[in-house]
Amino acid sequence: MPQKTKITLVIVLVFAAIVVLAGANLRENTVYYYSVSEYLADPSLFTKHVQVKGNVVQGTLKYDASTLDLRFVIEDKGKRLPVYHHGVKPDTLNDHPQAETGMGIEVVAAGKMGPDNVFQAKQLIVKCPSRYIDKDKAGQNGQSGGQDVSSTPKLTGAGGK
Numbered sequence: 541m542p543q544k545t546k547i548t549l550v551i552v553l554v555f556a557a558i559v560v561l562a563g564a565n566l567r568e569n570t571v572y573y574y575s576v577s578e579y580l581a582d583p584s585l586f587t588k589h590v591q592v593k594g595n596v597v598q599g600t601l602k603y604d605a606s607t608l609d610l611r612f613v614i615e616d617k618g619k620r621l622p623v624y625h626h627g628v629k630p631d632t633l634n635d636h637p638q639a640e641t642g643m644g645i646e647v648v649a650a651g652k653m654g655p656d657n658v659f660q661a662k663q664l665i666v667k668c669p670s671r672y673i674d675k676d677k678a679g680q681n682g683q684s685g686g687q688d689v690s691s692t693p694k695l696t697g698a699g700g701k
Contacts (some may be wrong), residue, residue: 547554563581573648576616586653589662594621601635610635614647623649625661 568641573591609683610625611633629638635644646667654660 545566550653562618576621577612577619578617580621589650589652591648591650592621592659593645593646593648596633596635598637598644601615601633603629605629614644614649616621622658623661624654624658625649625651625664627664630664630666632668 573593574585576592576594579585579590579592592614594616597613597615598622601610604612608627610627610629611623611631612633613620614624615621632645633645637644648665649659649661650663650665651659651661
């Protein structure tokens, strides 16, 4: 076999191996999120690290700042999931209903089910509440979700322009 053909073959094989390894790694580390109802309907997910999305149930948020223990319940379609997280409570996390939907703040909790049937969240992603909506886009009366946005800085692109 000519030297040029050997080099080309080696390059193609190395490239193919990189693509296969990258694809396998991506598949292994990709985490999709499930709604609370989807998650609870499939107990085989309980042993896997997943992301679960739901709305915080009013009155369930309990946070101990001295121990950093955070507990709350999220729900979707009538199904409820208790969540535990050890860490600082995100500033935007609360259990008050949003004025525009009447539902709690949307949260994505990443983790897995604990032995006590409480979801053990390693990470929390909290949807930004409506108070960040630009006043001009908030509606007829210039308010969003019943909160005064007149003193809220307008969110703009780079450089504040």
